[in-house]
Amino acid sequence: MNSATRSSRPHPFFIPFSRRRLLQSLALATTGFWAHGALAEMLALTAKQTEGPFYPDHLPLDTDNDLIVVNDSLTPATGDITYLSGRVLGPNGDPVRGATVEIWQCDNNGAYLHTGSGNAGRRDANFQGYGRFLTAGAGEYFFRTIKPVPYPGRAPHIHAKVRMNGRELLTTQLYIKGCAQNETDGIYSRLHDAKARESVTVNFTPMRDVKGGAFAAKWDIVLGVTPPDGDPHTRVDVRNSR
Numbered sequence: 701m702n703s704a705t706r707s708s709r710p711h712p713f714f715i716p717f718s719r720r721r722l723l724q725s726l727a728l729a730t731t732g733f734w735a736h737g738a739l740a741e742m743l744a745l746t747a748k749q750t751e752g753p754f755y756p757d758h759l760p761l762d763t764d765n766d767l768i769v770v771n772d773s774l775t776p777a778t779g780d781i782t783y784l785s786g787r788v789l790g791p792n793g794d795p796v797r798g799a800t801v802e803i804w805q806c807d808n809n810g811a812y813l814h815t816g817s818g819n820a821g822r823r824d825a826n827f828q829g830y831g832r833f834l835t836a837g838a839g840e841y842f843f844r845t846i847k848p849v850p851y852p853g854r855a856p857h858i859h860a861k862v863r864m865n866g867r868e869l870l871t872t873q874l875y876i877k878g879c880a881q882n883e884t885d886g887i888y889s890r891l892h893d894a895k896a897r898e899s900v901t902v903n904f905t906p907m908r909d910v911k912g913g914a915f916a917a918k919w920d921i922v923l924g925v926t927p928p929d930g931d932p933h934t935r936v937d938v939r940n941s942r
């Protein structure tokens with residue numbers, strides 16, 4: 701699989717109205733596939749990782765959870781389409797409603813949405829570079845993005861941050877299971893415990909039912925802190941909403 705140009709069609713689960721609504725629809729449609737709570741004793745907390753230097757210094761105007769298409773552009777980002785989804789869980793295994801999951805990553809050329817990024821001259825203007833999703837009752841989040849690529853000194857990874865009620869609850873990075881570069885990555889190597897590595901390393905599974913090809917990555921994020929109380933929909937930190 702190579703170009704998002706031929707693989708940018710929405711997954712068949714999608715209902716073809718607005719992009720925002722269809723992405724939310726898929727997130728809701730997957731609710732029934734996950735057990736709720738209960739398995740707390742089996743859950744490992746998601747390991748923290750450094751934020752790194754490339755959290756966007758200027759957030760894009762489009763901050764939705766579809767990073768493949770910026771605003772209403774007809775040209776999608778270049779890269780291997782990936783459907784990244786999962787749940788945000790508290791330390792006891794309960795789903796967390798009202799958490800904002802943010803992701804950011806470099807484009808297919810290794811350039812970040814940051815003025816200090818390397819390779820900035822080759823940045824793919826069709827890649828959003830950053831997106832966020834507000835979880836509902838089952839704690840689910842959903843993104844459409846590209847499969848991360850390596851850049852000098854780093855294994856492929858997606859940065860992630862979870863905020864709630866104005867507080868940062870977790871900052872970490874997600875890696876591709878089976879990627880040989882993980883073993884030599886200086887930041888991944890800081891995770892000495894196998895469980896910690898497992899908590900930020902997932903399969904990127906080819907989706908054979910998607911024309912042109914795509915990958916699915918499932919990643920549950922288990923917070924090590926109890927989310928703050930309050931009405932998340934009135935207090936959650938959402939800046940620069942589109």
Ligand SMILES: [Fe+2]
Nearest residue numbers: 752754857859
């Ligand atoms: Fe990075």
